[in-house]
Amino acid sequence: MPTGSSIVAVEGPEPLVVLTYDDGPQPGGTDAVLEALAERGATATFFVLLSRVRAHRSLLDDVLAAGHEIALHGPDHRRITGFDPETARARTAAAKDELEDAAGREVRWFRPPYGGQSPTSWQAVRDAGLEPVLWSADCRDWLDATDDERLAQVREMHGPGGVVLAHDGFAGPLDGVDDGPPPRLDRGRLTRMVLETVTATGFRCCSVEHALTTGEPLRRVWLDGSSPSSMT
Numbered sequence: 001m002p003t004g005s006s007i008v009a010v011e012g013p014e015p016l017v018v019l020t021y022d023d024g025p026q027p028g029g030t031d032a033v034l035e036a037l038a039e040r041g042a043t044a045t046f047f048v049l050l051s052r053v054r055a056h057r058s059l060l061d062d063v064l065a066a067g068h069e070i071a072l073h074g075p076d077h078r079r080i081t082g083f084d085p086e087t088a089r090a091r092t093a094a095a096k097d098e099l100e101d102a103a104g105r106e107v108r109w110f111r112p113p114y115g116g117q118s119p120t121s122w123q124a125v126r127d128a129g130l131e132p133v134l135w136s137a138d139c140r141d142w143l144d145a146t147d148d149e150r151l152a153q154v155r156e157m158h159g160p161g162g163v164v165l166a167h168d169g170f171a172g173p174l175d176g177v178d179d180g181p182p183p184r185l186d187r188g189r190l191t192r193m194v195l196e197t198v199t200a201t202g203f204r205c206c207s208v209e210h211a212l213t214t215g216e217p218l219r220r221v222w223l224d225g226s227s228p229s230s231m232t
Contacts, residue, residue, distance in 0.1 A: 003119045004221040006132035007109075009161045010208070012215020017198050018163040019044040019205040020135065022073050022111060025052050025059030026169030032188030033168045034066050040195045042205040045133075046168065047073035047111040050095045051175045053102055064103060069207035071109035072099055072130060077171035080112050080121045081224065088124035096128055109133045109208055113171070117223050133208060134222050135165035141190055142167055144183045150190060154197050161215065163208070164194065 010018055019037075021044055024030045030046075037044060046063050048070060053060050064070060074080065075095040080088050092110065100107050110130035112121065117132065125132055137153035154164060170182035198205055 001219075002221055004117060004122050004223040005219045006117070006122075006134045006222040007163070007208070007217045008134050008136050008220050008222065009163055009218040010211040010215040011161050011218050012211065014211075014214050015160045015203045016206050016211045016215070017157065017160060017203045018208055018211050019166065019194070020047060020111070020133070020163060020208070021045070021166050021168040022047045023052070023077070023171050023175075024048055024168035025056045025063065027056060027059065029170075029187045030056075030059045030063065030168040032186065033191050034062060036188045036191035036195065037068070038066060039192070040199070040205070042195055043068050043207045043210055044205065045069040045071050045109065045207040045209065047071045047109070048099065049073050049077060049169075049171065049175050050075040050098055051077070052169060053099065055174065057102065060102060069209045070099065070103045070105070070107060071111065071133065071208070072096055072107055073111050074113050077113045077175035077177045079114055079116050080124070081116045081118045083121070085120040085124050088121050089127045092125055092130065093128035096130060115222070119223065122223070132222070133163065136162040137164045139164065139166040139190065139194065141183060141185060141187065142170065147193065151193060151197055154194055160203050161211070161218065164205075166190065166194065
């Protein structure tokens with residue numbers, strides 16, 4: 001497998017779009033997203049931060065009880081590319097173990113904070129027993145934007161299998177970073193708009209795990225300098 005190769009879509013016979021959330025669990029965000037997903041009977045993959053899981057363990061339980069998939073975003077939100085390879089591998093492996101203990105199930109996927117990957121950090125994640133999953137459409141809900149701006153890339157998806165990036169939280173000092181004030185938005189409302197946009201094209205939203213029951217992962221090399229400019 002080429003260095004930096006990461007899942008960005010799932011190819012298969014079903015009309016599915018993969019819906020993913022980063023930076024949670026967070027009160028006011030995760031619960032609103034869960035409510036919106038339940039209304040449509042949709043599933044998603046939640047890429048969680050261990051710093052948030054420790055603070056809001058009951059929300060992790062709520063995500064699992066609702067039938068969604070859990071994946072790892074990191075022990076915190078610091079860039080994995082800022083660590084030497086052995087430190088990156090060790091902290092990622094330890095976070096994977098802790099999250100599996102908390103969730104009571106295997107964790108397969110990893111999404112690097114800010115979507116940042118270098119050849120050495122990518123290998124460190126693989127050595128920790130995880131596979132990177134990035135995205136093909138960004139809801140831009142990590143910044144202040146209009147509804148049209150947030151839905152633009154979702155609307156531009158012309159076929160099934162895309163991976164949609166959204167957030168149920170916003171990283172901050174608890175997670176080892178300072179990215180300024182969170183955007184002003186209702187994350188439940190945005191989820192409803194995404195679901196409406198997807199279903200209007202005849203597709204339905206699901207988790208990475210569900211999409212791969214009938215499809216195959218589509219990978220591309222994603223390294224700093226080759227990935228889209230985005231924050232996740």
